[in-house]
Structure formats: structure tokens, C-alpha cells
Amino acid sequence: MLIRELGRHFLNQSNFRNFSASLKLCKYPIMKIGTHDGVFHCDEVLACYMLKRLPEYKDAEIVRTRDMDKLRTCDIVVDVGAEFDHEKKRYDHHQREFTETLSSLRPELGDKYKIKLSSAGLIYAFYGENVLKQLTPKGDPLKPEDLRLIYKKVYENLVEEMDAIDNGVPMTDEEPRYKIRTHLSARIHRLNPEWNSQLNSNVDKIFETAMALVSEEFLYTVNYFITVWLPARDYVKSALEERLEVHESGQILEFKERFPWKEHLFDLEEELGISGEIKYVIFKDKPNSWRVQAVPVKPTSFVTRKPLNKKWWGVRDTELSQVAGIEDCIFCHSTGFIGGNTTSGGALAMAIDSLNAAI
Numbered sequence: 428m429l430i431r432e433l434g435r436h437f438l439n440q441s442n443f444r445n446f447s448a449s450l451k452l453c454k455y456p457i458m459k460i461g462t463h464d465g466v467f468h469c470d471e472v473l474a475c476y477m478l479k480r481l482p483e484y485k486d487a488e489i490v491r492t493r494d495m496d497k498l499r500t501c502d503i504v505v506d507v508g509a510e511f512d513h514e515k516k517r518y519d520h521h522q523r524e525f526t527e528t529l530s531s532l533r534p535e536l537g538d539k540y541k542i543k544l545s546s547a548g549l550i551y552a553f554y555g556e557n558v559l560k561q562l563t564p565k566g567d568p569l570k571p572e573d574l575r576l577i578y579k580k581v582y583e584n585l586v587e588e589m590d591a592i593d594n595g596v597p598m599t600d601e602e603p604r605y606k607i608r609t610h611l612s613a614r615i616h617r618l619n620p621e622w623n624s625q626l627n628s629n630v631d632k633i634f635e636t637a638m639a640l641v642s643e644e645f646l647y648t649v650n651y652f653i654t655v656w657l658p659a660r661d662y663v664k665s666a667l668e669e670r671l672e673v674h675e676s677g678q679i680l681e682f683k684e685r686f687p688w689k690e691h692l693f694d695l696e697e698e699l700g701i702s703g704e705i706k707y708v709i710f711k712d713k714p715n716s717w718r719v720q721a722v723p724v725k726p727t728s729f730v731t732r733k734p735l736n737k738k739w740w741g742v743r744d745t746e747l748s749q750v751a752g753i754e755d756c757i758f759c760h761s762t763g764f765i766g767g768n769t770t771s772g773g774a775l776a777m778a779i780d781s782l783n784a785a786i
Contacts, residue, residue, distance in 0.1 A: 458487035461501030461508070462546075465713045466685065467491075470545035470593040471506035473586070474518070477550050477558045478503065506546035509743050518549040520594070523741020523761055529582060536579060545593035551586045595729035595762045602725060611644050656687065663691040666708075667699065679778045681771070682710035685718075689726040706733045707778040709771065716757065717774035720765045721781070734763030735777065736784040753777055 460478055462471045478484040490501055498504050503516040510517040511525055520527070520543070529540035532552045544552065551558075556578055563569050569577060591598070615637050620628040666680045673681045682688065688708065696702045705722050712718045721731035734740075739751055739759035747756040753776045757767035768774040 458484055459490050459501040459503075460484060460487045461490045461492065461498045461504035463493050463507035464491040465493075465716065468506075468593055470547040470589045473547040473589055474505040474545075474550040477547075477554060478505075480558050480561050481554060482561070505550060511549070513553055518546055518553075520545055520549060521741065521758065521761055522743070525741070525761065529587075540582065540587070542587055542590045542596055543594045545590045547586055547593075548582075548590040551582060555581070555586075595760075595764055597729050606727065609644055609648075611641065614640060659686050659688060660691045660695070662686065663688050664695055667692075667695055667701075667705075670705070673775070674779060674782075676782060678704060678706045678782060679775065680705055680708045681775070682708060684711050686710075689723065692722065693726055703732060706782055709774040709778055711771070712767070715769045717768050717771050718765055719768070719774040719777045719781075721763065723764075729762070729764065731764050733781065733786065735759055735766050735781045737763060737786075738784075739763070739766065739777075751777065751780065753780065 460475055462475060475489055479487065484503070487502070490497060492498065493507060495508070498508050503518070504510075505518045506520070508517055508519045509522050510519055511522070511527070519525075525543075527544050527549070528542060529544060529548060529552055530536060530538045532544070533540075542548075556574060559574060559577055559581070560568070590596075618633050618637050618640070620630070620633070662682070663680075666682060670677045670680055673679050680692075692705060692708075693702075696704060707719055707721055709717060709719045719735065721734050724730050724732055736751065736759075739747055739756075740763045741759065741761035742750055743758045744756065747759060748754055753768070753773055755769040755773045756777070757769060759766040759777075766774075766777055768777055
């Protein structure tokens with residue numbers, strides 16, 4: 428009798444809707460992982476991936492924004508917010524005073540890890556062991572000493588690279604004789620059966636997989652140079668021809684959008700007989716966001732011809748605008764290789780000020 432009455436009750440659509448709404452209110456709130464919007468970089472992508480492997484964040488929503496009010500609603504924030512505070516779960520590394528390395532945060536690992544951490548390194552430093560545990564077969568957990576070994580090897584072979592690249596740490600003081608751009612050789616080699624594999628691998632079939640991987644990389648490369656690289660060269664050439672209209676020094680270029688320009692700039696400077704002359708480029712990053720970037724001494728170098736004004740390094744927003752005396756500043760990287768402003772005029776003013784500043 429009771430079951431029949433409950434059935435009649437919920438056949439009433441209004442009652443059913445109210446009951447469904449009540450159920451929704453009873454659900455736990457969705458966790459939020461905050462990171463910046465706009466162009467993404469490997470460090471925050473990797474940081475978010477690692478967090479999503481943890482049970483507490485596996486269903487979390489990733490909120491991409493620079494709006495501080497929205498970031499305050501997030502349970503954990505990476506690579507944005509100008510704050511590093513483990514207790515508050517805030518993991519930005521761009522502020523001037525941030526100098527942490529894996530060795531400084533985890534001294535028990537030894538003093539060999541001296542690369543400044545990115546957001547990926549920060550998340551790995553505090554959550555890496557738990558991530559590794561989630562990825563270990565449940566029936567065969569790692570011994571504590573083995574977990575420590577794997578933790579260090581994963582950092583050395585993956586995360587450290589992301590930390591160094593994002594923080595602009597040069598790999599070497601000398602120019603290498605060739606550049607590894609695709610890691611294709613290592614990726615192909617990795618397809619071969621491992622020495623202790625128990626599977627009966629059809630190596631001929633795997634060879635076909637390897638050819639498919641090679642073809643994908645080859646076709647991408649050819650298409651890139653035809654449809655992306657070549658048009659970008661024309662764009663840089665036009666900007667060089669118009670550089671005196673941007674600033675009388677002729678040392679600042681303006682691009683209307685973000686695109687690959689470094690290699691073209693060096694080639695065209697040499698062709699025009701003005702090698703080393705351009706110090707800064709400004710370009711539109713997204714709506715209401717412009718960047719000013721210092722030109723490196725070489726296309727692949729993190730060392731710049733003339734960095735942005737050193738007084739600005741690691742300073743953000745209103746504080747940066749006050750220090751620089753330029754309205755609408757957004758940020759200046761802690762190494763001075765790039766900064767941001769909400770307007771093209773503001774970005775240009777940052778470039779001009781830096782041009783005139785003492786090194």
C-alpha cells in the first residue's frame with residue numbers, strides 16, 4: 428500500500444521536479460581547478476592532468492581565467508594568481524620573490540634539483556607520489572623506497588624539462604650542433620617490445636604502426652612550412668619595413684596577432700643588414716591583452732638582447748602600473764623576457780621605457 432501511494436505521488440510531475448531539485452542540492456559541490464586563460468603552456472596542462480589523476484580532483488571542473496574573483500572560488504589554483512601557498516592550495520611561480528626548486532621544497536631528495544619550479548613542478552613536488560600511486564597497479568603497490576626512486580626519475584625525465592622551459596632556463600651556454608624538435612627517434616624506438624615483455628608481439632605489425640607515426644610527423648612538417656611558416660615570413664618582412672612607423676628608433680616591431688616570428692626575424696635581419704637591431708616586438712595575444720616580448724640573442728635562447736625594465740620583473744597588475752608609470756599593465760615575467768598590457772599603446776610604452784632603461 429505504501430509503495431503504491433509513493434508511486435502516485437511521484438507520478439505527479441511537479442512533485443518529481445521538486446524531488447529531483449532536492450537531490451541536486453544534496454550533491455557535493457563540484458571541485459574547481461583554476462588556471463589562466465588564453466594561450467596555454469605545457470606546465471599548467473601537465474599540472475592539471477596530474478591533479479585530475481587524484482581521487483579528490485578526478486571530477487573537478489577546470490576554470491581557465493585571470494579574473495581574481497573567479498579564481499577565489501576555486502579549490503586549487505595553478506600557474507596564475509601571483510601566489511604560492513601550499514596551505515591555501517595556490518601554486519603560481521611567476522612572482523618576483525619565487526625561487527623554489529624541488530630540492531628547496533623537498534631537501535630529503537638531495538641538492539641536485541636546482542631548476543626553478545613551474546606550476547607542473549610545484550604540483551609534482553606536493554602531489555607527485557600520490558599521482559604515482561594512482562598509476563601503479565592496485566594489486567602490486569610500489570615499496571616506499573621504489574616509489575621514491577620512481578618519483579625522482581619521473582621528475583628528471585619529464586617534469587624538470589617543463590620547469591626549465593617555462594622559466595626560461597638555458598640548457599647550455601653553447602649553441603648545439605643540431606636541434607631535437609620532434610623526439611621522433613625516441614618515439615619510434617619506444618614502439619619496440621621491451622626486453623621483459625611477456626606478449627607475443629608481431630614486430631612487422633608494429634613496424635607498420637611506426638611508419639604511420641613517421642608519416643603523420645612528416646606530413647605535419649611539410650604542411651606546416653607551406654601553410655604556416657611561409658606566410659609568417661611575409662608578415663615579419665612587412666613589419667620590418669614599417670618599423671619606423673612604430674617607433675623612431677626602428678628597434679620595435681608591432682604584430683597584430685600572435686604567430687611564429689623569431690626564426691624569420693633573424694633571417695630577415697641578416698638579409699637586410701640590420702642583425703641584432705630589433706629589441707622588442709609587441710603583439711595582440713587575445714582581446715584586451717597585448718604582449719611585449721624581448722627579442723632573444725638567438726631564436727632558441729632564453730637570453731635576450733635587452734630584457735624588459737628590471738624594476739618590473741615579477742610585478743603584476745596595479746602594482747606594476749604604479750612602478751612603471753604606465754596604465755593598464757598586466758604582468759612582467761620574473762626573467763624580464765615578456766610582459767603584458769591591456770592595450771597596444773600600453774605595450775608599446777613598456778617597450779619604449781625598457782629600450783631607454785639601463786640594463
